[in-house]
Amino acid sequence: MNFIFAVILLVGTIILTITSPQSVLETFVHGSTKAINLSIRLLAIYTVWLSILNIVENCGLDKKLQKVFSPIINKLFGDVECAKSDIAVNITANIFGMGNACVPSGISAMQKLDANSKYITSAMAMLFILNVTSLEVIPTTVIGLLISHGASNSANVILPTLIATLTSTICGIVLTKLYFKIKKRKNK
Amino acid sequence: MSYVIPIMIIALFLYAFYKKVNMYDSFVFGGKSACKLVVTTLPYIVAVFIMIEIFSASGLNTILANTLQPLFNVLGIPNEVTGLILIKPFSGSGSIAVLEQIICTHGPNSYITRCACAIVGSSEAIFFVSSVYFAKTKVKKFGLLIVIALLSNFVAAVVACNICKII
Numbered sequence: 001m002n003f004i005f006a007v008i009l010l011v012g013t014i015i016l017t018i019t020s021p022q023s024v025l026e027t028f029v030h031g032s033t034k035a036i037n038l039s040i041r042l043l044a045i046y047t048v049w050l051s052i053l054n055i056v057e058n059c060g061l062d063k064k065l066q067k068v069f070s071p072i073i074n075k076l077f078g079d080v081e082c083a084k085s086d087i088a089v090n091i092t093a094n095i096f097g098m099g100n101a102c103v104p105s106g107i108s109a110m111q112k113l114d115a116n117s118k119y120i121t122s123a124m125a126m127l128f129i130l131n132v133t134s135l136e137v138i139p140t141t142v143i144g145l146l147i148s149h150g151a152s153n154s155a156n157v158i159l160p161t162l163i164a165t166l167t168s169t170i171c172g173i174v175l176t177k178l179y180f181k182i183k184k185r186k187n188k
Numbered sequence: 189m190s191y192v193i194p195i196m197i198i199a200l201f202l203y204a205f206y207k208k209v210n211m212y213d214s215f216v217f218g219g220k221s222a223c224k225l226v227v228t229t230l231p232y233i234v235a236v237f238i239m240i241e242i243f244s245a246s247g248l249n250t251i252l253a254n255t256l257q258p259l260f261n262v263l264g265i266p267n268e269v270t271g272l273i274l275i276k277p278f279s280g281s282g283s284i285a286v287l288e289q290i291i292c293t294h295g296p297n298s299y300i301t302r303c304a305c306a307i308v309g310s311s312e313a314i315f316f317v318s319s320v321y322f323a324k325t326k327v328k329k330f331g332l333l334i335v336i337a338l339l340s341n342f343v344a345a346v347v348a349c350n351i352c353k354i355i
Contacts, residue, residue: 015247019247031237031241047219052218055204058210107323129336132340133341142287156355161309165344171339
Protein backbone atom coordinates (compact mmCIF):
# COMPACT_ATOMS: atom_id res chain seq x y z
CA MET A 1 0.00 0.00 0.00
CA ASN A 2 2.80 2.40 0.92
CA PHE A 3 4.60 1.73 -2.34
CA ILE A 4 1.54 2.10 -4.58
CA PHE A 5 0.51 5.24 -2.73
CA ALA A 6 3.96 6.81 -3.12
CA VAL A 7 4.25 5.95 -6.83
CA ILE A 8 0.80 7.28 -7.76
CA LEU A 9 1.22 10.42 -5.67
CA LEU A 10 4.68 11.18 -7.05
CA VAL A 11 3.97 10.49 -10.72
CA GLY A 12 0.55 12.16 -10.53
CA THR A 13 1.89 15.30 -8.89
CA ILE A 14 4.72 15.59 -11.44
CA ILE A 15 2.31 15.25 -14.38
CA LEU A 16 -0.10 17.71 -12.83
CA THR A 17 2.69 20.23 -12.15
CA ILE A 18 3.63 20.11 -15.84
CA THR A 19 0.09 20.33 -17.19
CA SER A 20 -1.54 22.74 -14.72
CA PRO A 21 0.62 23.82 -11.76
CA GLN A 22 -2.08 26.06 -10.26
CA SER A 23 -4.38 23.09 -9.64
CA VAL A 24 -1.95 20.90 -7.66
CA LEU A 25 -2.85 22.11 -4.17
CA GLU A 26 -6.47 22.48 -5.16
CA THR A 27 -6.53 18.78 -6.10
CA PHE A 28 -5.10 17.74 -2.73
CA VAL A 29 -7.65 19.81 -0.83
CA HIS A 30 -10.43 18.57 -3.10
CA GLY A 31 -9.45 14.99 -2.27
CA SER A 32 -9.49 15.53 1.47
CA THR A 33 -12.77 17.45 1.26
CA LYS A 34 -14.34 14.48 -0.49
CA ALA A 35 -12.92 12.17 2.18
CA ILE A 36 -14.42 14.25 4.98
CA ASN A 37 -17.79 14.41 3.23
CA LEU A 38 -17.73 10.65 2.86
CA SER A 39 -16.73 10.21 6.52
CA ILE A 40 -19.74 12.22 7.65
CA ARG A 41 -21.99 10.06 5.49
CA LEU A 42 -20.27 6.98 6.86
CA LEU A 43 -20.83 8.24 10.42
CA ALA A 44 -24.56 8.25 9.73
CA ILE A 45 -24.47 4.81 8.11
CA TYR A 46 -22.28 3.28 10.83
CA THR A 47 -24.50 4.70 13.57
CA VAL A 48 -27.52 2.91 12.14
CA TRP A 49 -25.73 -0.36 11.43
CA LEU A 50 -23.80 -0.46 14.69
CA SER A 51 -27.05 0.09 16.56
CA ILE A 52 -28.71 -2.76 14.68
CA LEU A 53 -25.65 -4.98 15.14
CA ASN A 54 -25.66 -4.16 18.85
CA ILE A 55 -29.25 -5.37 19.06
CA VAL A 56 -28.21 -8.50 17.16
CA GLU A 57 -25.46 -9.10 19.74
CA ASN A 58 -27.70 -8.42 22.73
CA CYS A 59 -30.23 -10.94 21.41
CA GLY A 60 -27.45 -13.50 21.10
CA LEU A 61 -28.15 -13.80 17.38
CA ASP A 62 -24.48 -13.33 16.49
CA LYS A 63 -23.74 -16.61 18.27
CA LYS A 64 -26.39 -18.27 16.11
CA LEU A 65 -24.91 -16.75 12.95
CA GLN A 66 -21.54 -17.97 14.11
CA LYS A 67 -22.91 -21.51 14.35
CA VAL A 68 -24.33 -21.33 10.82
CA PHE A 69 -21.06 -20.12 9.31
CA SER A 70 -18.82 -22.14 11.60
CA PRO A 71 -17.94 -24.88 9.08
CA ILE A 72 -17.01 -22.32 6.40
CA ILE A 73 -15.06 -20.15 8.84
CA ASN A 74 -13.11 -23.12 10.19
CA LYS A 75 -12.26 -24.23 6.68
CA LEU A 76 -11.15 -20.79 5.44
CA PHE A 77 -9.65 -19.18 8.51
CA GLY A 78 -8.41 -22.05 10.63
CA ASP A 79 -8.59 -21.56 14.38
CA VAL A 80 -9.99 -18.06 15.01
CA GLU A 81 -12.27 -18.56 18.02
CA CYS A 82 -11.97 -14.96 19.28
CA ALA A 83 -13.06 -13.26 16.06
CA LYS A 84 -15.59 -15.84 14.90
CA SER A 85 -18.79 -13.89 15.62
CA ASP A 86 -17.40 -10.73 13.99
CA ILE A 87 -16.43 -12.70 10.90
CA ALA A 88 -19.91 -14.29 10.79
CA VAL A 89 -21.58 -10.85 10.97
CA ASN A 90 -19.17 -9.49 8.36
CA ILE A 91 -19.92 -12.32 5.91
CA THR A 92 -23.69 -11.91 6.43
CA ALA A 93 -23.51 -8.15 5.80
CA ASN A 94 -21.44 -8.80 2.66
CA ILE A 95 -23.81 -11.40 1.24
CA PHE A 96 -26.86 -9.16 1.64
CA GLY A 97 -25.00 -6.15 0.28
CA MET A 98 -25.89 -3.97 3.26
CA GLY A 99 -23.96 -0.93 2.05
CA ASN A 100 -21.12 -0.25 4.43
CA ALA A 101 -22.54 -2.42 7.22
CA CYS A 102 -19.72 -4.90 6.76
CA VAL A 103 -17.03 -2.32 7.65
CA PRO A 104 -17.49 -2.06 11.46
CA SER A 105 -17.53 -5.85 11.95
CA GLY A 106 -14.61 -6.18 9.52
CA ILE A 107 -12.48 -3.69 11.45
CA SER A 108 -13.36 -5.30 14.77
CA ALA A 109 -12.52 -8.78 13.43
CA MET A 110 -9.19 -7.55 12.08
CA GLN A 111 -8.37 -6.04 15.46
CA LYS A 112 -9.03 -9.37 17.17
CA LEU A 113 -7.01 -11.29 14.58
CA ASP A 114 -4.08 -8.87 14.87
CA ALA A 115 -0.95 -10.75 15.87
CA ASN A 116 0.89 -7.61 16.94
CA SER A 117 3.25 -7.99 14.01
CA LYS A 118 3.71 -5.82 10.95
CA TYR A 119 3.19 -8.83 8.71
CA ILE A 120 -0.30 -9.90 7.76
CA THR A 121 -1.51 -13.30 9.02
CA SER A 122 -3.30 -15.79 6.78
CA ALA A 123 -6.62 -15.34 8.61
CA MET A 124 -6.47 -11.55 8.17
CA ALA A 125 -5.54 -12.04 4.52
CA MET A 126 -8.53 -14.31 4.00
CA LEU A 127 -10.94 -11.81 5.56
CA PHE A 128 -9.46 -9.05 3.40
CA ILE A 129 -9.79 -11.12 0.22
CA LEU A 130 -13.40 -12.09 1.00
CA ASN A 131 -14.26 -8.43 1.48
CA VAL A 132 -12.59 -7.12 -1.69
CA THR A 133 -13.80 -9.82 -4.06
CA SER A 134 -17.44 -9.08 -3.19
CA LEU A 135 -19.69 -11.78 -1.79
CA GLU A 136 -22.82 -9.86 -2.73
CA VAL A 137 -25.37 -12.28 -4.14
CA ILE A 138 -27.79 -9.66 -5.47
CA PRO A 139 -26.19 -6.40 -6.65
CA THR A 140 -28.88 -4.09 -5.24
CA THR A 141 -27.16 -0.78 -6.09
CA VAL A 142 -26.49 -1.77 -9.69
CA ILE A 143 -30.01 -3.08 -10.24
CA GLY A 144 -31.50 0.05 -8.69
CA LEU A 145 -29.45 2.16 -11.09
CA LEU A 146 -30.56 0.08 -14.09
CA ILE A 147 -34.24 0.29 -13.16
CA SER A 148 -34.03 4.06 -12.67
CA HIS A 149 -32.69 4.30 -16.25
CA GLY A 150 -35.59 2.25 -17.59
CA ALA A 151 -33.99 -1.14 -18.11
CA SER A 152 -36.55 -3.55 -19.52
CA ASN A 153 -35.03 -6.69 -18.07
CA SER A 154 -32.60 -5.98 -15.25
CA ALA A 155 -32.67 -9.65 -14.27
CA ASN A 156 -30.38 -10.60 -17.17
CA VAL A 157 -27.65 -8.70 -15.35
CA ILE A 158 -27.92 -10.86 -12.24
CA LEU A 159 -26.61 -14.10 -13.76
CA PRO A 160 -23.40 -12.67 -15.32
CA THR A 161 -22.74 -10.71 -12.11
CA LEU A 162 -23.22 -13.79 -9.98
CA ILE A 163 -20.83 -15.81 -12.15
CA ALA A 164 -18.27 -12.98 -12.14
CA THR A 165 -18.41 -12.46 -8.39
CA LEU A 166 -18.10 -16.20 -7.76
CA THR A 167 -15.07 -16.25 -10.05
CA SER A 168 -13.36 -13.41 -8.20
CA THR A 169 -14.09 -14.89 -4.76
CA ILE A 170 -12.94 -18.41 -5.63
CA CYS A 171 -9.90 -17.09 -7.47
CA GLY A 172 -9.01 -14.91 -4.45
CA ILE A 173 -9.44 -17.73 -1.91
CA VAL A 174 -7.36 -20.20 -3.94
CA LEU A 175 -4.55 -17.71 -4.59
CA THR A 176 -4.43 -16.62 -0.93
CA LYS A 177 -4.30 -20.23 0.31
CA LEU A 178 -1.58 -20.99 -2.24
CA TYR A 179 0.38 -17.87 -1.35
CA PHE A 180 0.51 -18.71 2.36
CA LYS A 181 1.36 -22.33 1.63
CA ILE A 182 4.35 -21.28 -0.46
CA LYS A 183 5.38 -18.76 2.18
CA LYS A 184 5.23 -21.42 4.90
CA ARG A 185 7.36 -23.81 2.86
CA LYS A 186 9.93 -21.08 2.25
CA ASN A 187 10.18 -20.33 5.96
CA LYS A 188 10.91 -23.98 6.67
CA MET B 189 -36.28 -7.23 -3.61
CA SER B 190 -36.45 -3.98 -1.70
CA TYR B 191 -38.41 -5.74 1.05
CA VAL B 192 -35.61 -8.08 2.13
CA ILE B 193 -33.66 -5.81 4.46
CA PRO B 194 -36.66 -3.97 6.01
CA ILE B 195 -38.34 -7.31 6.80
CA MET B 196 -35.12 -8.59 8.36
CA ILE B 197 -34.98 -5.45 10.50
CA ILE B 198 -38.64 -5.82 11.60
CA ALA B 199 -37.99 -9.47 12.48
CA LEU B 200 -34.95 -8.43 14.50
CA PHE B 201 -36.90 -5.74 16.39
CA LEU B 202 -39.67 -8.21 17.20
CA TYR B 203 -37.13 -10.73 18.42
CA ALA B 204 -35.41 -8.06 20.51
CA PHE B 205 -38.77 -7.16 22.03
CA TYR B 206 -39.36 -10.81 22.88
CA LYS B 207 -35.87 -11.11 24.38
CA LYS B 208 -36.42 -7.86 26.34
CA VAL B 209 -33.35 -6.20 24.83
CA ASN B 210 -33.12 -2.48 25.59
CA MET B 211 -33.28 -0.95 22.10
CA TYR B 212 -32.82 2.65 23.18
CA ASP B 213 -29.53 1.77 24.87
CA SER B 214 -28.49 -0.17 21.78
CA PHE B 215 -28.96 2.86 19.54
CA VAL B 216 -27.09 5.13 21.93
CA PHE B 217 -24.29 2.59 22.01
CA GLY B 218 -24.31 2.41 18.19
CA GLY B 219 -23.89 6.17 17.95
CA LYS B 220 -21.01 6.14 20.41
CA SER B 221 -19.12 3.38 18.65
CA ALA B 222 -19.75 4.97 15.24
CA CYS B 223 -18.13 8.23 16.39
CA LYS B 224 -15.04 6.40 17.60
CA LEU B 225 -14.89 4.33 14.43
CA VAL B 226 -15.11 7.32 12.09
CA VAL B 227 -12.40 9.18 14.02
CA THR B 228 -10.12 6.15 13.63
CA THR B 229 -10.77 5.68 9.91
CA LEU B 230 -10.85 9.34 8.82
CA PRO B 231 -7.06 9.78 8.35
CA TYR B 232 -6.92 6.64 6.21
CA ILE B 233 -9.85 7.71 4.07
CA VAL B 234 -8.26 11.15 3.55
CA ALA B 235 -5.01 9.58 2.33
CA VAL B 236 -6.80 7.23 -0.08
CA PHE B 237 -9.00 10.02 -1.45
CA ILE B 238 -6.05 12.33 -2.10
CA MET B 239 -4.43 9.49 -4.03
CA ILE B 240 -7.62 8.93 -6.08
CA GLU B 241 -7.97 12.65 -6.79
CA ILE B 242 -4.37 12.94 -8.01
CA PHE B 243 -4.77 9.71 -10.00
CA SER B 244 -7.65 11.08 -12.06
CA ALA B 245 -6.80 14.82 -12.10
CA SER B 246 -3.29 14.19 -13.48
CA GLY B 247 -4.67 12.08 -16.30
CA LEU B 248 -2.69 9.11 -15.00
CA ASN B 249 -5.82 6.98 -15.33
CA THR B 250 -6.22 7.84 -19.05
CA ILE B 251 -2.54 7.12 -19.68
CA LEU B 252 -2.87 3.77 -17.92
CA ALA B 253 -6.10 3.01 -19.79
CA ASN B 254 -4.45 3.70 -23.17
CA THR B 255 -1.43 1.55 -22.30
CA LEU B 256 -3.50 -1.40 -21.14
CA GLN B 257 -6.11 -1.20 -23.90
CA PRO B 258 -4.39 -3.64 -26.33
CA LEU B 259 -4.00 -6.28 -23.59
CA PHE B 260 -7.61 -5.80 -22.51
CA ASN B 261 -8.83 -6.15 -26.11
CA VAL B 262 -7.03 -9.48 -26.52
CA LEU B 263 -8.85 -10.75 -23.42
CA GLY B 264 -12.22 -9.73 -24.85
CA ILE B 265 -12.77 -6.59 -22.80
CA PRO B 266 -14.40 -3.79 -24.84
CA ASN B 267 -12.74 -0.33 -24.87
CA GLU B 268 -15.75 1.30 -23.24
CA VAL B 269 -15.28 -0.44 -19.89
CA THR B 270 -11.47 -0.11 -19.57
CA GLY B 271 -11.79 3.10 -17.56
CA LEU B 272 -14.27 1.44 -15.24
CA ILE B 273 -11.95 -1.51 -14.55
CA LEU B 274 -9.15 0.90 -13.64
CA ILE B 275 -11.22 3.14 -11.34
CA LYS B 276 -13.00 0.28 -9.53
CA PRO B 277 -10.13 -0.73 -7.16
CA PHE B 278 -9.76 2.91 -6.10
CA SER B 279 -13.27 4.07 -5.46
CA GLY B 280 -16.72 2.54 -5.05
CA SER B 281 -18.62 5.79 -5.52
CA GLY B 282 -16.36 6.77 -8.44
CA SER B 283 -17.11 3.55 -10.25
CA ILE B 284 -20.86 3.97 -9.69
CA ALA B 285 -20.58 7.42 -11.35
CA VAL B 286 -18.73 5.87 -14.33
CA LEU B 287 -21.34 3.10 -14.52
CA GLU B 288 -24.13 5.67 -14.64
CA GLN B 289 -22.38 7.43 -17.54
CA ILE B 290 -22.06 4.13 -19.39
CA ILE B 291 -25.76 3.38 -18.87
CA CYS B 292 -26.66 6.86 -20.18
CA THR B 293 -24.52 6.63 -23.33
CA HIS B 294 -25.08 2.98 -24.26
CA GLY B 295 -28.62 2.43 -22.97
CA PRO B 296 -29.67 0.16 -20.11
CA ASN B 297 -30.11 -2.99 -22.21
CA SER B 298 -26.87 -2.96 -24.23
CA TYR B 299 -24.00 -5.43 -24.07
CA ILE B 300 -21.59 -2.75 -22.77
CA THR B 301 -23.95 -1.87 -19.91
CA ARG B 302 -24.30 -5.50 -18.88
CA CYS B 303 -20.51 -5.95 -18.87
CA ALA B 304 -20.12 -2.80 -16.78
CA CYS B 305 -22.76 -3.91 -14.28
CA ALA B 306 -21.11 -7.31 -13.83
CA ILE B 307 -17.72 -5.65 -13.32
CA VAL B 308 -19.08 -3.27 -10.66
CA GLY B 309 -21.03 -6.05 -8.93
CA SER B 310 -18.14 -8.50 -8.78
CA SER B 311 -15.46 -6.39 -7.10
CA GLU B 312 -14.89 -3.88 -4.33
CA ALA B 313 -12.76 -0.80 -3.72
CA ILE B 314 -9.54 -2.65 -2.86
CA PHE B 315 -7.46 0.36 -1.78
CA PHE B 316 -10.24 1.72 0.43
CA VAL B 317 -10.74 -1.63 2.18
CA SER B 318 -7.00 -2.26 2.54
CA SER B 319 -6.47 1.01 4.38
CA VAL B 320 -9.65 1.19 6.46
CA TYR B 321 -9.87 -2.45 7.60
CA PHE B 322 -6.36 -2.40 9.03
CA ALA B 323 -6.81 0.96 10.80
CA LYS B 324 -6.76 -0.65 14.25
CA THR B 325 -4.03 -3.21 13.57
CA LYS B 326 -0.27 -3.06 13.41
CA VAL B 327 -0.05 -4.63 9.96
CA LYS B 328 2.18 -2.73 7.54
CA LYS B 329 3.31 -5.45 5.13
CA PHE B 330 0.70 -6.95 2.83
CA GLY B 331 3.08 -9.03 0.74
CA LEU B 332 1.49 -9.95 -2.55
CA LEU B 333 -2.01 -9.70 -1.16
CA ILE B 334 -3.01 -6.54 -3.01
CA VAL B 335 -1.73 -8.08 -6.25
CA ILE B 336 -3.83 -11.19 -5.54
CA ALA B 337 -6.89 -9.01 -4.90
CA LEU B 338 -6.38 -6.98 -8.09
CA LEU B 339 -5.76 -10.12 -10.12
CA SER B 340 -8.88 -11.90 -8.79
CA ASN B 341 -11.06 -8.92 -9.64
CA PHE B 342 -9.45 -8.62 -13.06
CA VAL B 343 -10.10 -12.30 -13.83
CA ALA B 344 -13.73 -11.70 -12.83
CA ALA B 345 -13.91 -8.73 -15.24
CA VAL B 346 -12.57 -10.89 -18.09
CA VAL B 347 -15.08 -13.62 -17.28
CA ALA B 348 -17.90 -11.03 -17.04
CA CYS B 349 -17.18 -9.49 -20.46
CA ASN B 350 -16.96 -12.87 -22.19
CA ILE B 351 -19.99 -14.38 -20.47
CA CYS B 352 -22.16 -11.37 -21.40
CA LYS B 353 -21.46 -12.23 -25.06
CA ILE B 354 -23.02 -15.68 -24.62
CA ILE B 355 -25.90 -15.04 -22.21
